[in-house]
Amino acid sequence: TLCCAARIMDRGGEWFASMGSRDSTGTKLLSVSGDCEHPGVYELPYGITVKKLLDMVGAPDAQAVQVGGPSGRCLAPKDFGRSISFEDVPTGGSVIVIGPERDLLEVVRQFTEFFVEESCGWCVPCRAGTTVLLKLLEKILDGRGDRSDLAKLEGLGKTIKTMSRCGLGQTAANPILTTLNGFPDLYEARIKPEEYVPAFDFKKALEVGCEAAGRNLELEGIHV
Ligand code: SF4
Known part of the structure; x- marks a missing residue:
């Protein structure tokens, strides 16, 4: 901001406003990291499309782009024509490129884990909600999730968004919400076709117990 102010004083407001889009004049510093050939800090005019930025940083085959850090939004390829600007895709400056080889839902899991760690615990939707979100997501990533878990993820996510006290919550x-919207197929591919799968795997727990106790239920004629 100080750099911009100095240059505006030097060259005038009209010059600065001649760059950028109609509602977002001037330039923006974008910190680009992740799966790209040329990560770095770029000063670019507002209004640049995500696609143009990806070509510039050497990531034409990106799977997704996380704009605004974990608190921001995850853009799918269908959104790469959108522009970095206050009126379309606003950002504090962070742009993380997610390449085609990366497990995007694992990235989502790590971001969600970050929020669980960072929640100060003052209000229930954020304190308890983020932990439940993480458990639901891990259930899906473990291949134990079903369709109802996707609905729970979305419903709980929206509740946390509207009921939390501060920006973190x-x-x-x-x-989760932006990838559910932009990448529904990734979630669909990880859930089981059955309608209901209990979170607690009784059979597996019983096997562990039997092994510890040295028992064989089949030999004992007990069928579970
Ligand atoms: S929303 Fe803010 S105040 Fe509430 S628990 Fe989370 S970090 Fe704390």
Whole structure:
């Protein structure tokens, strides 16, 4: 901001406003990291499309782009024509490129874990909600989730967003909500076709117990 102010004083407001888009004049510093050939800090005019930025940083085959850090939004390829600007895709400056080889839902899991760690615990939707979100997501990633878990993820995510006290809680569900919206196929591919799968795997727990106790239920004629 100080750099911009100095240059505006030097060259005038009209010069600065001649760059950028109609509602977002001037330039923006974008910190680009992740799966790209040329990570770095770029000063670019507002209004640049995500696609143009990806070509510039050497990531034409990106799977997704996380704009605004974990609290921001995850853009799918269908959104790469959108522009970095206040009126379309606003950002504090962080742009993380997610390449085609990366497990995007694992990235989402790590972001969600970050919010669980960072929640100060003052209000229930954020304190308890983020933990339940993480458990639901891990259930799905473990291949034990079903369709009802996807609905729970979305419903709980929206509740946390609207009921949390501060910005951290209000944005904690963004990684899940924006990828549910932009990448539904990734979630669909990880859930089981059955309608209901209990979170607690009774058979597996019983096997562990039997092994510890040295028992064989089949030999004992007990069928579970
Ligand atoms: S929303 Fe803010 S105040 Fe509430 S628990 Fe989370 S970090 Fe604390």
